[in-house]
Amino acid sequence: MAGVGDEIRLYLRARVALIVLVTIEEQRAIEILDDVRRERDPSADLVVWDIAEHFTSAARPPAGHRPLPETGDPGTALDKIKELAAKSPDRRDLYVLKDFHEFWARDPRIRRKLKTLAQQLVYTGASLIVIAPTRTVPVELRNDAVVVELPLPTAPQLRAELDALIDSTAGVRTQLGEPGRAKLAQAALGLTVAQAKRAFAKAIVRDGALDDRGLDTVLQEKKAVVRESGALEFHPVEESPDDVGGLDALKRWLTLRERAFSAEATTYGLPAPKGLALIGIPGTGKSLTAKMIGGLWRLPLLRLDVGALFGSLVGESEERVRLAIQLAETVAPCVLWIDEIEKALAAGGLDGGTSQRVFGTILTWMQEKTAPVFVVATANDVAAMPPETLRRGRFDEVFFLDLPTERERREIIAVHLRKRRRDPEAFDVHHLAQISDGFVGAELEQSVIDAMYHAFAEDRDVRTADLTEALLRTVPLSRSQREVIEHLRAWLRQGRAQPASTAPDRRDQSGRGPGLELDLDLDRPGDGPRDLDRPGDGLREPDGWGGELH
Template sequence: MGTVGIHDEIRLYLRARVALIVLVTVEEQRALDVLDQVRKDRDPSSDLVTWDIADGLESASGRQLPKAATPPDALTKIKELAQKEPRRRDLYVLKDFHAFWERDPAVRRRLRNLAHKLVFTGSSLIVTTPVRDIPVELGDDAVVVEMPLPEADALRRELDQLIDSTKGVKSTLTPAGRSRLAQAALGLTAAQARRAFAKAIVRDEVLDDRDIEAVLAEKKAVIRENEALEFYSAEESPDDLGGLDVLKEWLRLRERAFGDAAREFRLPAPKGIALIGIPGTGKSLTAKMIGGLWRLPLLRLDVGALFGSLVGESEERVRRALRLAETVSPCVLWIDEVEKALSSGGHDGGTSQRVFGTVLTWMQEKTAPVFVVATANDVSALPPETLRRGRFDEVFFLDLPTEEERREIITVHLRKRGRKPEMFDVYQLALACDGFVGAELEQVVVDAMYAAFAEERDITTDDIARAAARTVPLSRSQREVIEDLRAWLREGRAQSASFAEADRAAEHQVPVLEV
């Protein structure tokens, strides 16, 4: 929902005679601009009256208003003003009023009484607050409206105004370039976007395509402050990921699914995938690869960082993180080790279940093009409803790599470190590394390089083979856990990421591990 949507929603509540609206936003000035426009459209003769603890009551039309230094005074004066001229359709805005209703029950009671009185007048009361939580006493009288972050069109107008008002700036951006720069700022507030644009301008007094990366860097810093979200530079490609041919083909078929051509074809945007499997098999690398393959922003949701110590704080964090992901969309949202959301074992007063339920409900109902990549190592910790269709387009199982995949993975890591794979016996190494996951294969190559570096020579096949011989892979150290995971695949609960059919995976690559 953009600015037009928020105008319409507030206007609708005012027509319905809702006397108390709680507008949740950190963008106070933008909220006041929206409310002033709603007020003018509704009744040009009306007034927008604001109150805060510093300046008291102020009128947008310049009316003389009584002094009101405290919250009780403000509520009393607003009641008197509204009842004195009940036909007026004024909007009364209380700034940061959550700070007063949190600690004073008398303020909560006065506010509720005022809301009841305003129902019989033409005026309405609006509280602007950066947090969603409202007192339970007001739950039946107030409606909560969350103001979305500005859309690309609004950010484009901010950019155009800044360029026009800044003397001496040279802009080589075409109209399409300005739109790309505004698109890069999605996820920022209007004030944050203005600061990012201004910083790009004053750096060299030239605005060009290079400043898109500068704005993206500013956005990464802002998103990082969210605590639960991290902006990743997705530079990985399918060539950086050995094996997993079925998964790669599935992703390639949907590479253009977020473009205009797909919308014209009436093709819905893909919702997401769940990656279940053995640790170290490439689940995290796959998430990064999707962002690079589809050329979409990649956001990582840190489930552990969602939990706060205050009542309601965890739920607010997850809602804020999901709203930000929708604003940045189309994007890839990577939820790593999703089972961590339930790791408390029910000893946190139900917070983990509520947070997890919020994420699941959002995944089911979201309409924004946010592609969710959820990874999990312990599928037994997930409730059955987690992986059902509607939340995910497909559930993939990442197993121990086959011999062919081990050759690919070893080749990838040799090439990544500047070595020519043809100079090594990758066939012998793949056999020597039977039962190794991708992360272990990478570490074997790295360990061999350390040994060769210490002797001041280049790495050889024998170095890698010796490193492999010293390694105890997960397939041996956690044999029982891995067998339980593979049994889950044999039951047909997921699609193999490596083979076209799950029964082929069972036949070729899922033998029962010997104890």
Template sequence: MKKEYDGMGPVSGFEGELDLFLRARYTLVVVVTLEEERALKAIAEVCERGRRPCLAWDLADGFEVLSGKPGNLPVAKDPLTVIEQVEKADGDITFVLKDFHDCWSNPQVKRKLRNTAQRLKFTRKSIVVISPTRTVPEELRNETEVLELPLPDAAQLDGVLGGLTRTPGIKVDLTPGGREKLGQAALGMTAAQAGRAYAKAIVRDGALDERHIEAVVREKKEVIRESEALEFYPVHETPDDVGGLDVLKQWLRLRERAFTQEARDYGLPAPKGMALIGIPGTGKSLTAKMIGGLWRLPLLRLDVGALFGSLVGEAEERTRRALRLAETVAPCVVWIDEMEKALAHGGGDSGTSTRVFGTILTWMQEKTAPCFVVGTANDVSSLPPEVLRKGRFDEIFFLDLPTAEERAEIFSVHLRKRRRLPGDFDIARLAARSEGYVGAEIEQTIVDAMYVGFHQDREFTTDDILTALARQVPLSVSQRETIGALRSWMREGRAQSASFDEAVEAERQFVVPLEPLGH
């Protein structure tokens, strides 16, 4: 959305919003960011365009000029005096207060700031507080407008790189395409973090080239890890690493180019996400990882448990920060594992979990950034009904016990993963004898057979795997009632089978014997 800037041309985003607030005579604005230097630069540019004098204040250096010629600088060494000087100042002046959020706990400062904010409504003066969090005292919320400075986009990060290239002695050997990829790799970092990552590569190797794209990605992984609630997963899995699930794979392949500009030009919206519901061990987590590899997108796992902190408002702030970071990294895949645990909410924590739950659901419904959400769940009965409501996910897939054909494929996948040729084993016999086993259980029988062969200093065989199958009690037996309830939920038409299309499913009798052969 673009806004006109006092005849100075169209301005969008943060600067446009801030200019609108100042022209509308908002008296108290809190700018939320960790990038103080970048925020000061943006505020100064807004004031220069609007021909407004701008002064900044901090506890160490007092007042300084950010833009314009405001005349004699006021003198103030403490927060109360600062507010008094703001009231006494003449003219159309914007005051930027650094670290002022540290004063929120002082009742006298809060009262004085509230009085001043109310009086400034009849002037053309404004106060801008730069804060790392959205937390504003209850007493000041009615007087305050909160504005977030988003993390830099690809163009702004390219500007950081441009600043480095103008430094004498700095060598940058990047094609236009390589430069674009480098900027994409740095998305999700602050301008300072990206600048340090670029500088580190230059100092280490004497130049910056396309070899360093992966190094920047590694730096970004560390930044995302520090967010506490997001984990950057490496994506190596491909559809060949996932046995069966042909319908789900076809659905994903149809959307493989959905995040390209070509798709936007065609008029296609970016897909919102999918829910994977089903029996434990059937490959839901593996599928989430496979999507990142298939679409060549970053995979971020949202750890909802890590969102909760001990301080009031900390969980909500962490949630918003994590979701903003995901949007900055976009296009990406956001994986919410075990949704029934992650999105459970109750009344035993003063409503914190309910607010976090609501924030995540609202974001899933209304997000415009290309973040593809993959939610996995084992116990659908524990999921609040609003989670699976239409609009949050494009499709809900059910992952059932694998069929004989899928079991054969799963055996082949895991044998190849362990550098064995499936042709050296009786795959058809293994598939027949493993009825009722899920993929994770099949993988474990191969591992168990390998231990036997290794202990006896020989290659493991089909018979070793069959012996391991006979010893194992699968979930289809130990959790027969739970699996039966899940299948009943599927039969009610609440989800699409990940393995069979609707026509085949209608012809197929949806009852697979739960008692595995050999038991």
């Protein structure tokens, strides 16, 4: 609270008569303003107006003991404030207006009255404070108003609320010591005071005590709040490097920075890494890598949906960006995954410049942020991104995810077999990797799934032959979108990014489709095509496949 209170005190001493305090936490804001009022002048009053309760005194204890006017009209309320201030020009009262962002948005008369009142209060001891959930201020008022944002509560503030709740709740049993309470307060970062108290109380009521199970309650509350923000979403961090086939150069880069956000790294003199850009062919594991980073570094993973940032109302998109950034910094240290960042410019110049402003806000924040938020940005269409997007300072490194090599295809197939409780040793993974040249990871995964559906329909376990047929039936993106893929790979050859995999020279650059030549060892048990154990059966050509089988 001290930071915002000090800033407001400074503006009051500078005789700023109109302050817009941006927050959704009205009660917390009133408490801060009452502290400011009491420290500045204990005899002053804190007068609050809203459309339902009209004028009330929020000073504790009430100061001044003046009769307050009764009016529910916003224009009349401004007139009454003018009269009160004129009667006692030396009083240093604070007048707080709630819900006024609704009135000044649609009524030019209110904007004019508010501007005139702010100019007149400069010559008195009183000041005007508008509590609003958005920082959008009408153009007419920007010269007379200053905007102060109330940040979400810090861990010590949430810890104080937790301690107060425990002390005030009769009969509550708590098994949390000092470290446990601190951990619970830390888990509540990103919530407002009211939301955190609700989560703490829910844990007490549900479990009959406050213990380590309260962490799950708090995290569920936080996920719901972040989801309601519209553009941010918590993602589970279940993936590990073992769940991602290939990409050894990228994995090595990440492993070297596994302790980057620790106190030891700071003591050593290392700055927290800024972020990583993952550019490449669709289906090569960019999104999976973003999820893997959260699991590897054991940090919360937030996904920013750039498309969800845009709203239809004036200023709504910019407000969503501000809120998303504020939430990410409050939860920090964390990983912020910006999926398909090129979508931020998808509207071009057809949206009145909103997309450029949103994109510019994100880029500026990425350049200047000091909070330990590691940004992972993924993109498929590098041509849609301005050159300044990928420059150093915003990202520590830019990696390109190319078509997987044969060795990487073996790893990817093995990963997806293990995920489905199959032993890769029971399959000819080497052969499958050979015939799947040009396939991306997503296509390999889908081929495994298709083969298992085929075997499941015949009430037997899946075999290498099923996987072979599934691969031969698939037309990979490297053939159907050959020109697009070649354009992306040419971008890498120009030296604009680091390859995510080592030994790129071993990669088949021919662009040939898979399965042009097959060399099947038909005598190996379990590795041949379907029903090879029956006499007279041969390898059947899959429907729609026009290649030759040798």
